[in-house]
Amino acid sequence: MTKTHESHEEHAVFERPSHHARIMRGIVAPVFGLLAVACVVFGALNATIWRPSSEIAASAKVSGRYAMTDPGVLSMVAERSTLVVHTNSSKTRVCIALSTRKDAAGWLAGSKYTRITGMSDWQTLTTSTQKASGSSAAQDSAVEFESSDMWRSVKCGTGNVSLTSRTTSSDVIALIDTGSNSARTSVTVHWVRVKLPDFATPFYFIAALLALMTVLSASVFAMPDTKRRKVPGEPKPKDPDEISFSEALAGSLSIIKRTFAPRKSNKPRKRHAPGASVQSVVESSDQEEHQATDASPAEGGGRLLPNR
Numbered sequence: 001m002t003k004t005h006e007s008h009e010e011h012a013v014f015e016r017p018s019h020h021a022r023i024m025r026g027i028v029a030p031v032f033g034l035l036a037v038a039c040v041v042f043g044a045l046n047a048t049i050w051r052p053s054s055e056i057a058a059s060a061k062v063s064g065r066y067a068m069t070d071p072g073v074l075s076m077v078a079e080r081s082t083l084v085v086h087t088n089s090s091k092t093r094v095c096i097a098l099s100t101r102k103d104a105a106g107w108l109a110g111s112k113y114t115r116i117t118g119m120s121d122w123q124t125l126t127t128s129t130q131k132a133s134g135s136s137a138a139q140d141s142a143v144e145f146e147s148s149d150m151w152r153s154v155k156c157g158t159g160n161v162s163l164t165s166r167t168t169s170s171d172v173i174a175l176i177d178t179g180s181n182s183a184r185t186s187v188t189v190h191w192v193r194v195k196l197p198d199f200a201t202p203f204y205f206i207a208a209l210l211a212l213m214t215v216l217s218a219s220v221f222a223m224p225d226t227k228r229r230k231v232p233g234e235p236k237p238k239d240p241d242e243i244s245f246s247e248a249l250a251g252s253l254s255i256i257k258r259t260f261a262p263r264k265s266n267k268p269r270k271r272h273a274p275g276a277s278v279q280s281v282v283e284s285s286d287q288e289e290h291q292a293t294d295a296s297p298a299e300g301g302g303r304l305l306p307n308r
Contacts, residue, residue, distance in 0.1 A: 017222075018224060020222070020224070021222040021223070021224075024217050024218065024221050024222040025217070025218050025222050028217045028221070029214050029217040029218040029222075030214075032210050032211075032213045032214040032217055033210075033211070033214045035210045036207045036208075036210035036211045036214060037207075039203045039204070039206045039207035039210060040203070040204070040207045042203045043200040043201070043202075043203030043204045043207065044200070046199040046200040046203060047200035050199070051196070051200075052193075052196050052197055052199075054192060054193045054194075054196060055190070055191070055192055055193075056077050056122055056190070056191045056193065057123070057188055057189070057190045057191075058119050058121075058122065058123055058124055058125045058188070058189055059123065059124065059125060059186055059187065059188040059189075060116060060124065060125035060126070060127050060186070060187050061184070061185075061186055062114045062116075062127065062176070062184070062185050062186070062187050063114070063182075063183070063184050063185075064112060064113065064114055064129075064178075064181055064183070065111070065113075065177060065178050065179065065180055065181045065183060066108055066111055066112070066113035066114070066175070066176065066177055066178075067113060067114040067115075067116060067127075067175075067176040067178075067185070067187060068104055068108065068113050068114070068115060068116065068173055068174070068175050068176070069083075069116040069173050069174045069189075070115065070116065070117050070118065070173065071101055071170050071171050071172070071173055072170040073116055073117070073118060073173075073174075073189070074165055074167050074172060074173070074174060074189065075167045075170060075172075076118065076119065076191075077191035077193060078191040078192060078193050078194065079166055079167060080164070080165075080166045080191070080192060081164070081165055081167070081189055081190065081191050082162055082163070082164045082165075082189070082190040083096055083162065083163050083164075083165070083174050083176075083187070083188075083189055083190075084160065084161070084162040084187070084188045084189075084190065085160070085161050085162070085176055085178075085185050085186070085187055085188075086159075086160050086185060086186040086188070087158075087159060087160075087178065087183065087184075087185050088183075088184050088185070089183075090158060090159045091158060092158060092159075092178060092179070092180065092183055092185075093156060093157070093158050093178075093179050094156065094157060094158070094161045094176065094177070094178050094179075094185065095145045095146050095154060095155070095156040095161070095176070095177045095179075096154065096155050096156075096161055096162075096163040096174060096175070096176055097145070097146075097148075097150075097151035097152075097153070097154040097155075097174070097175045097177075098151060098152045098153045098154070098163065098165050098172060098173070098174055098175075099150055099151045099152055099172075099173060099175060100171055100172065100173065101171060101173050103150040103151070104150075104173055104175045105132055105133075105134075106134075106150070107148070107150060107175065108132035108175075109132055109133065109134030109135055110131075110132060110133075110134050110135045111131070111132055112129060112130070112131045112132075113129075113130060113131075113132060114127050114128075114129055115127060115128045115129070115130050116187065125187065125189065145177045151175075152172070153165070
């Protein structure tokens, strides 16, 4: 390992994190982490303890002979609903009929009735007292309530009476007849929800995003600007001991070229007689080389002496 590498490693070890990195890793990342944990906890609570109930029952106290629901009340929570009427006296006869608003208004002409308009909360029905328009000629007829052909379905009984309906149209209403203007009853509508609202999944999704922000804040966002992006026009510092790929390739090719290149000799090639052995040829060439080497100093010395 060179001295330059050692100095770089020592500098990286003893280099303290910047102020920006300390803020991102010490404040921002923990805040995102705590928020992610809180979202997971809230999601788990909404999936278990705070999960909405599939069964809803809303009730209201009704006095008088007639009570009628507004269109859409029976299908307010779910298409399938059960209307239950409970009377204070077990001898009171109660009838429940499903019909349209137009037919129910014809039966109630000139009579007071309790109008069930909706829900104030998940346990309470809202009511109001009104009087139907028209004359009471329809009620003075000898036709009994359960015998009328104006209803889609009807059910009568004493004490507690219930009628289940599956309404696909908002025009369907329920009409209740207790037979006495002094009767006091309790009306309850039960719904069973098939699809419950999902409040847990959004919390889990937000928790995943916050966890991702926690990781990014502790890693990428905590880096200096010089490491996150390259400044235009600023050359990258080069290690003096670092060799580029092109330089290494050129050096390797030059070594291979020198290794396999044929050696050139300044001597003229001499032909040998046919039939001469290889050993004799090699010995003759060696003798010629020794003679040339011994004669070269003498020849050179002879050229340097002056002529007398």
